[in-house]
Amino acid sequence: MDLIGVGSTPIVLLTGFFTGGVLVLQTFPTLEYYGVQSESGRSVATSLIRELGPVLSALMVSGRIGSAIAAELGSMVVSQQIDAMRAFGTNPVRKLVLPRLIALISMLPLLTVAADIFGLIGGAIVASGIYNQEISVFVNSARNGIEFEDILGGIIKPLFFGLVIGSVACHKGLSTSGGTVGVGKSTTDSVVISSIWVIIFDFFLSKALQYLLGIGRF
């Protein structure tokens, strides 16, 4: 839990911060063209909290933690540690998979929230530093742009993403075969497959949340 949560914090925060920054950098001129540059906070906040925060955090965690889990379990299979565990009367799923799933599911929403906050800070810095917008204007528009449902949706998504990343990584790791080469393959497969599933899942989750919580409908 420490490794997954605390260990991933720096990369997730950096990702959030620069994503928020670049969003403002790219959208501000367009908003200015339509004369609604005062709404830049709203545009960053909604895209970050609804989509980019959860998805990017999940992708980073899949790269950092999903790969580590698959590699660790894969090495355990290859060095017969899983066999040893079963031979000594332990169920590897209960002993190895369950704690990892719980850690991922509980840590990913926290990391996502942290990424969202840093994204907003990054956006605010770019808006005021590069486009000379008052910080208070940015903050107010962000605050008006997001509702409780957005935040709730932004926390529900990473719960599922954590489950997806954890299950794919554990499954790939435990089904490793073919020695050290097999471990490499499982690790790659785990990252690729969980990333794709996160993106596909995100679409359907967004649709479901739109329907259930009324997010994004006026």
Place this chain on the structure above:
Amino acid sequence: MHEVVTIADPESAADELAEFDGAINSPYRALPVIEFRDVHLAFDDKVILDGISFHVRRGETKIILGRSGGGKSTIIRLILGLLKPDSGSILIDGEDITALSEEEMMTVRRKIGMVFQEGALFDSLSVYENVAYRLRELNVAEEEIEREVRRMLRFVDLEDAIDKMPNELSGGMRRRVGIARALVGDPEIVLYDEPTAGLDPPTARTICELAIKLRDLQDVSSIFVTHEMNNVEYLSSEYATVNEKGEVIFEAEGERLCLINTEVLMLRDGKIIFSGSDEKLRASTDPYIRNFVFGK
């Protein structure tokens, strides 16, 4: 004059006879600890085991010889229930394990100690925790765990390494810790999967001595999978005994004594091509066996 005995109740007489027979040839001894009956196993199109039948008696060591990838380790995985055969039955202490569920298999596995190829120690746990693993799973009290762990590490002569991590140990030490871990709980069966592969000759010898000690002094039944002939040499020609000073010593079988508690089984393409004593193995005229035994 012969006394004529009339049998009033044939059934009870049969029982008495069985009892008498049992006294000479105790059923405890007579019942094989491990028995394979016509076991078949294939992965996809590749036949791994093709009608394997054999048994291991109590206190006996069965050495399984064969080329790498010839199904030797598969036999061990089948006994542990890590794999299920396609057909045939496998009996442990007379109980057919092929139909048992994973949960039921856990009880059977408690009777078995397993020594893995490279030791298969848990990387993230210390030597102490590795050896204690099985007892922890059974929620044994800490003092008893410590006593048992120390006893086992003394047996493999590694008590000094108790607080080390597996990556600080040499290959031979890892195997010995693996053996100590397998022996926790005094299993009646110990399975060795190429325990000396990749070790230098003196260390390999130490591992074989441990196996001999278990066989001769603790009455452990075992299967010893290997492809190294010097292992066969040690296991089938030496025995452990205790001298007047109470030390364990190893003696070679000689004119007066011939070890009968160790037999060799040789596999080729999923079939048993030889079963018998090491003397018989060496005397074989089969070119494949001679090639394997003498290397030419």
